[in-house]
Amino acid sequence: MRRQSRRNNSKLEGLQKEPTGISGFDDITLGGLPKGRPTLVCGSAGAGKTLFAMEFLVRGATVFNEPGVFMSFEETDEELTKNVASLGFDLNALIAEKKLLLDFVFIERSEIEETGEYDLEGLFLRLGHAIDSIGAKRVVLDTLEGLFSALPNEAIILAEFRRLFRWLKEKGVTAVITCERGEGTLTRYGLEEYVADCVILLDNRVQNQISTRRMRIVKYRGTSHGTNEYPFLIDENGFSVLPITSVGLVHDAPTEHVSSGIPRLDSMLNGKGFYRASSILISGTAGTGKSTIAAHFIDAACKRGEKALVFAFEESQNQIIRNMRSVGIDLETCVKKDRLRFQNARPSSWGLEVHLAMIHKIISEYEPKVVVVDPITNFLAVGDPIETKSMLTRLIDFFKMQQITALFTSLTSSQYEIEDSEVGVSSLMDTWLLVKNVEANGERNRGLYVLKARGIAHSNQVREFLVTDHGVQLLDAYIGTDGVLMGSARSSQLAREAALEVERQLAAERKQRELNYKQELYEAELLALKGKYETERDAILRELEEEQTRLKLAADQRLEIARLRKADTIAVQSIGENGAKTRKGNLR
């Protein structure tokens, strides 16, 4: 019964956590460090252990109003104060407010002779007094190796540490204890076995001559936590851990469209442009106008009143503004209205993870709607293709989650490899525009086509485009029998066609004239024939009349003769009638 209820209780309570106030860290630990327990932070020299520990105290004092004690075995109070001043921490003010207590423990080994058994009760008392004097809730011991190097008997110190950790737990303070990383082990003296509740590993790895700071939660008893290696930054705002993992495929898919800034490109994409929150890749060889297309996209976003952010890895802000002005795109106004910001850096300045971290950081501060990364291929110089792809995947996921429409440019080195080299990232992209130089007839011309556009019925034509002093102009596609013609070939072909057209026109006119002529001719002929017919008809009719007149005359004559001969009138009449009858009958 009792056991049951206790189990229930512990389940309900769970492990209490103490938020550190270090940006991002509380996210990956789902709340912070274990409250009232010691945490071991290990790492090699320069990994950022002291800064982590110090920020834990400073945030505690300033944000959570929890006083803290910093017991240092390496740096004096003055050194510490100076060192963290660059992170914006004013230790002296905190000390004056009794929110922070620095205690530098200095031990000179040469001064010390060991003459028998001892313990570290002095340290305990000293720490205990420091804790009680300001009511500290947080304690830092930095670093334990300082003690080991000072005191000769390792066995005693190890035993005392065990006691120290227990003692800290009893005190109920949340403690951060830093220690050096050992060869092949987390700590040089196997301390992680004693602390056990929470072990954090800080790491500063150099790859391709670029160092990247990473953090990993090796162990966190009684709670779930992020297990990955998280990159972190130390900058003027202190420590920031960036929980950048693939957020997965759960982001929304808006149906809204955003213009590419080039009307005819929009019309190639079903007349609407790109989907909002989609990712767009423009790839092409050097000098194909990728950045100019990107600039149009930014310009359009600014004109819509949306904020845009450009990560430029090759050009400086001023250079970009100047170059785009020469093609008629005014980015300076956008910058002045704070609708456009540039983040210029060489890819080799930081490692991939740090780049990602920086991008995260800036985006969460500035909250742009549109992002341009120009070009992503430069990341390959920093990491290997697998790492780069993993980084870009997370970057794209992040953009999608933030509902940011992201345009990436990608520089391809050779015309033949255009599609090969892009396989790594192209599958992540929703829309892929390809710009290429088409070399023919001794000139290079630019062609653009939509390689893919997920969810958009897009044109499959290769369009020639020109970079003019008023931006990118997409031309009508000319597809002749020899394929797409571009540049002067296209214009000469167009001229040829125009000539042909004129010729056809003339030919048509000729035919028309011929037709008219024929019509007139036949009409005239018809008229003539009609005249002839009429003449002939008249002649025939006249002849007919004459014949009848003659017949009548003949009959009259016969009657006259008969009369003159005094013939019987009736006989004469009947003869005349019979004669006519007979004729009629014969005719039938």
Next chain:
Amino acid sequence: MKSTPRTSSKKGTSGDLRPGDGAENRWNLRLYVAGQTPRSLTAFNNLKQICEEYLKGKYHIEVIDLMENPTLARGDQILAIPTLVRELPQPIRKIIGDLSNTERVLVGLDIKPR
């Protein structure tokens, strides 16, 4: 244990310190302890014995109990208990442990050469 030392702070146990002794002959020793633990008693007894044997008449022992005065731990940078600090003669020397290894105590106090 009959000869219980007074471990209250700042109370010294002097040997036969004659007035007028030169500074080079004065031994000011400070023993830091934390409560009357068996170990601190052992340390005190060992110290007393060594002083009587080698520094008779020219030493002064001050026992400081950090339980009562934890702030004093900072001044001499005390971590280990017990710690014996030789304040005089200069330079300051620190000896940690219960002083049971007489040889090392003598070396540590520069009574015997290293």
